[in-house]
Amino acid sequence: MRRQRFEEKNERIEEQFEAVRKNSPDSFSPRLNLSWSNWGFGREALEVSAERLAKANVGFIELHGNHYGPDLGYEVDATLAILQQHGLKVSGVCGMFSADNDMASNRPVCRQAAIDYLCREVPFTAAIGGDYLLVVPAAVGRPKSYDDVEEDRSAETLAQCAHLFTGHGVAAAIEPIRSAETSIVHTVKDAKRYLGKVNRPGIAHINADVYHMQSEESHIGEALMAAGNALMNVHFADSNRSALGEGSMDIATIIRALYVIGFNRLGRYVTFEPLGPGGDPYPAMYGRPDARKLDALVNTSVAYFRECEDFVRNS
Numbered sequence: 001m002r003r004q005r006f007e008e009k010n011e012r013i014e015e016q017f018e019a020v021r022k023n024s025p026d027s028f029s030p031r032l033n034l035s036w037s038n039w040g041f042g043r044e045a046l047e048v049s050a051e052r053l054a055k056a057n058v059g060f061i062e063l064h065g066n067h068y069g070p071d072l073g074y075e076v077d078a079t080l081a082i083l084q085q086h087g088l089k090v091s092g093v094c095g096m097f098s099a100d101n102d103m104a105s106n107r108p109v110c111r112q113a114a115i116d117y118l119c120r121e122v123p124f125t126a127a128i129g130g131d132y133l134l135v136v137p138a139a140v141g142r143p144k145s146y147d148d149v150e151e152d153r154s155a156e157t158l159a160q161c162a163h164l165f166t167g168h169g170v171a172a173a174i175e176p177i178r179s180a181e182t183s184i185v186h187t188v189k190d191a192k193r194y195l196g197k198v199n200r201p202g203i204a205h206i207n208a209d210v211y212h213m214q215s216e217e218s219h220i221g222e223a224l225m226a227a228g229n230a231l232m233n234v235h236f237a238d239s240n241r242s243a244l245g246e247g248s249m250d251i252a253t254i255i256r257a258l259y260v261i262g263f264n265r266l267g268r269y270v271t272f273e274p275l276g277p278g279g280d281p282y283p284a285m286y287g288r289p290d291a292r293k294l295d296a297l298v299n300t301s302v303a304y305f306r307e308c309e310d311f312v313r314n315s
Contacts, residue, residue: 006219009219009221009222010221010250010253013221013222013225013253013256013257013260014253014256016256016260017256017257017259017260017312020259020260021259027262027264028259028264028313030264030265031264031306031309031313032255032258032259032263032264032268032270032309033059033060033091033264033266033268033269033270034057034058034059034060034269034270034271034272034302034305035058035059035060035061035062035091035092035233035269035270035271035272036053036058036060036061036062036271036272036273036298037061037062037064037094037235037271037272037273038053038061038062038063038064039063039064039065039066039094039096039285040273040274040275040285041289041294042285042286042287042288042289043286043287043288043289044289044291044294046074046079046082047082048289048291049061050082050083050085050086050088051086052291052294052295052298053086053088053298054086054087054088056298056299056302057302058088058272058298058302059087059088059089060088060089060090060091060269060271061083061088061089061090061091062090062091062092062093062094062134062233062269062271062273063079063090063092063093063094063128063130064093064094064096064285065093065094065095065096065117065121065133065134066096066285067117067120067121067124068096068101068117070120073120073124074124074128076124076127076128079128080128083128089129090125090128090129090130091130091131091132091233091269091271092125092130092131092132092133092134092173092232092233092269092271093121093124093125093128093130093132093133093134094134094273095117095118095121095133095134095135095136096140096285097114097117097135097136097138097139097140098139098140098141099139099141099142100113101113101114101116101117101139102114102138102139102142103137103138103153103154103157103158104137104138104139104146104150104151104153104154104157104183104184105139105146105153106146106147106153111153111157114157115157115160115161118133118135118161118164119161119164121133122161122164122165122168122170123164123168125168125170126168126169126170130170131170131171131232131267131269132170132171132172132173132205132207132232132233133165133170133171133172133173134173134175134207134233135158135172135173135174135175135203136174136175136177136182136185137151137154137155137158137174137182137184137185137194138150138154138182138183138184138185139182139183140177140181140182141181141182142182142183143179143180143181143182143183144183145183145184146183150183150184151184151185151193151194151197152197154184154194155194155197155198158172158198158200158203159198159199159200159203162198162200162201162202162203164202165201165202165203166200166201166202170202171202171204171205171232172202172203172204172205173205173206173207173232173233174191174194174195174203174205174206174207175191175206175207175208175209175212175235176188176190176191176206176208176209176212176213176216177209177212178211178212178215178216179215179216180215181212186212186216187213187216187217187223188206188208188213188217188223188224188226188227189226191206191227192206192227192230195230204230205230205231205232206227206230206231206232207232207233207234207235208223208224208227208231208233208234208235209234209235209273210234210235210236210237210249210254211235211237211239211241211273214239214249220250220253220254220257221250221253221254221256221257222257224254224257224258224261225257225260225261227261228261229261231261231263231268232267232268232269233268233269233270233271234254234258234263234269234270234271235271235272235273236270236271236272236273236274236301236305237249237272237273237274237275237301238274241274241275242274243274243296243297243300243301243304244272244274244300244301244304244305244308245300245301245304246300251304251305251308252308252311252312255308255309255312256312258270259312259313270305272298272301272302272305274297274301
C-alpha cells in the first residue's frame with residue numbers, strides 16, 4: 001500500500017523544515033515560546049497558578065479574560081505584582097465569548113454586551129503587557145446557527161471595536177473553533193475570510209487551536225503554514241484535549257511547521273490549553289481546582305513538548 005496522504009504531507013513539511021535548517025541555521029536558534037492559558041485552572045488563585053508555571057519553566061501566561069462587568073476581573077496592579085514576583089510575562093488574554101456576549105447574536109443586547117466586554121478587556125490586555133486578545137466570532141457552546149448572516153453580523157460588530165485594538169496596541173487574534181462548539185469560523189480559511197470582512201487595522205491575526213484543527217482541517221501542519229505570519233498564538237493539547245503524551249497528536253510535524261514559518265520569535269506563542277473533552281469547555285473556569293492534578297498536567301505537558309521539540313531540532 002502506498003503511503004497515506006497525511007504521511008505525504010508530513011514528508012513535504014519535513015523537507016521544507018530541513019531546507020530552512022540548511023539555508024538559515026541561525027533562524028533555528030531561539031526555541032518556541034511557551035505559555036499557558038490559566039482559565040482551565042478554574043477558581044484557583046492567580047498566585048498559585050503563577051508559582052506552578054514558573055516552577056515548570058513556562059515563561060508566559062495567557063490570562064483568563066474575566067472582565068465580565070465593570071466590577072469583575074483581574075486588577076492591573078495586583079496582577080502585575082503577582083506575575084513579576086514569579087518572573088512571568090503575559091502573552092495575551094483569552095477572550096471569553098458565550099451566548100451572553102455573542103458578536104453574531106440576533107439579539108442586539110448580546111452584541112452590545114460583546115462591545116462592552118471588549119471595551120474592558122482590550123485596555124486591560126495593554127496595561128499588563130499582553131500582545132493579543134483572543135476573539136471568537138460567535139458564542140462557544142452554541143453550535144446551532146441563528147440564521148445565514150451570522151458571520152456578517154459578527155464582522156460588523158467587531159469592526160466597531162477596531163479603534164480599541166489600534167489605540168491600545170493590542171492585536172485581535174481570531175480563533176477558529178470546531179463546529180461542535182460554535183456556529184461559524186471553524187478553519188484557518190474561514191478565519192482569513194472573516195478577517196477580510198472585518199477589514200480593519202489591528203484585527204489581522206489568528207489564534208489556532210490544534211484540538212479544534214484535528215476536527216476541521218485536512219492537515220494541521222499545512223493549515224498552520226497557510227496561516228503564515230497572521231498566526232500569533234497556537235493553543236495546544238493532545239488529541240483528547242488532555243496532557244501532551246496522553247493522546248495521538250502528531251506533535252513533531254506541528255513543531256516542524258511552526259519552525260518553517262518562523263514562529264520561534266518574539267510575539268509568537270505556543271499556549272497550552274488542555275481542557276478535557278466535551279462540547280462546552282466553559283464550565284471548567286468555575287471548577288474546584290485539584291492542585292496535584294494540575295501540577296502533573298503542567299509538568300507532563302511542558303516536559304513532553306520540549307522533548308519533542310529537542311528531537312525535531314536535533315535529529
